[in-house]
Amino acid sequence: MVPRLILASTSPYRRELLSRLRLPFETLAPGVDEAARADETPAALAQRLALSKARAVASRAADAVVIGSDQVAELDGRALGKPGTHDRAVSQLRAMRGRDVRFHTAVVVTCRRTGFEQQALVTVRVHFRDLGDDEIERYLQLEQPYDCAGSAKCETLGIALVDAIESDDPTALVGLPLIRTSAMLRAAGLNPLAGTT
Numbered sequence: 232m233v234p235r236l237i238l239a240s241t242s243p244y245r246r247e248l249l250s251r252l253r254l255p256f257e258t259l260a261p262g263v264d265e266a267a268r269a270d271e272t273p274a275a276l277a278q279r280l281a282l283s284k285a286r287a288v289a290s291r292a293a294d295a296v297v298i299g300s301d302q303v304a305e306l307d308g309r310a311l312g313k314p315g316t317h318d319r320a321v322s323q324l325r326a327m328r329g330r331d332v333r334f335h336t337a338v339v340v341t342c343r344r345t346g347f348e349q350q351a352l353v354t355v356r357v358h359f360r361d362l363g364d365d366e367i368e369r370y371l372q373l374e375q376p377y378d379c380a381g382s383a384k385c386e387t388l389g390i391a392l393v394d395a396i397e398s399d400d401p402t403a404l405v406g407l408p409l410i411r412t413s414a415m416l417r418a419a420g421l422n423p424l425a426g427t428t
Contacts (some may be wrong), residue, residue, distance in 0.1 A: 234342065234369040234379035234420060235295040239288035243387075244379075245300055252423040254416070261287040261299065272303035274335040278352055281337035285348075296419045300407050302336040311381050320371050320382040324392070329361035332381055338402040340415035340427040348420050351411040353403035357385065358395040366392075 236256040238249050246258055261284035265278050278301075285299025304311040306327060314320035334355045340350040361372075370392060376384045382388035385396065386405045400408040413423065 235292070236295045236371055236416075236421060237292055237295045239297050239299040242322055242406060244338070244406040246271050248402055248405055248409060249270055249298065249412070251409065252413055252416070254423050258290070259288045261285075263287050265301075267310060272308070273310040273333075274337075274352060274354065275305040276310060277301045277303040277337040278350065281339045282350060285341045289341050290426060291342045294345070296421055298343045298407075298412060298416075299339045299341070300337060300397050300412075302334060302380050302403075302406050305333040305335060306330065312374040313380055314382045316346055316377060317371060317375075320377055321367060323382040324359075324362060324367045324370075325334040325364070326357045327381065327383075328367075330359055332357050332359060334381065334404055334405065338415070340412065342365040342419055345419075349418060351408065351415070351417045353398065353400045353408040353411060355396060355398040355401075355404045357381075357383075357393055357397075357404070359383075359392055359415055360394050362392060 236254055238256055238258045241260045249256060263283045265280055280301035281299045285297050289297040311323055314323055320395040337348040337352045372382040374384055374388050376382050383392055400410040
């Protein structure tokens, strides 16, 4: 029997990415505290939150394979969260212009019933152009990426903000590294290419 699959997230970006694998899945809000701990690095924060989200949902659905994921942007060793407001987004993009920003995306696949658990961290380096204030303002008016870490949606118009992106798992930048996720799902018994004939 194919196990039930749950995405421990209400993110529309992660939901769209996971749907590309054409596996039936549900979504559940994990309801975990996302505050950083003292002296926690951005990468460690992403890993801890992905694990917490996956385990929180798995505790309510022990028979299911659960995916948890989190992304934290890093500039100068500091985490850049979701801006939430226009003014914060302006500040973030001004700080990032002409700079390299690292986007750490962690993913965990777990199943309590079988004891399966694997995790991965994918880091994407994004080099932002030396953006003018007018470009920043125009971009924010058009896209309003206030729910995105680092104030940019590189899968849409935000691609015009950057000079280069370096990654071995490009979907990680959007919020779910599908290469790593699909490998972990296969290990957990869910193969989108296995077929049913």
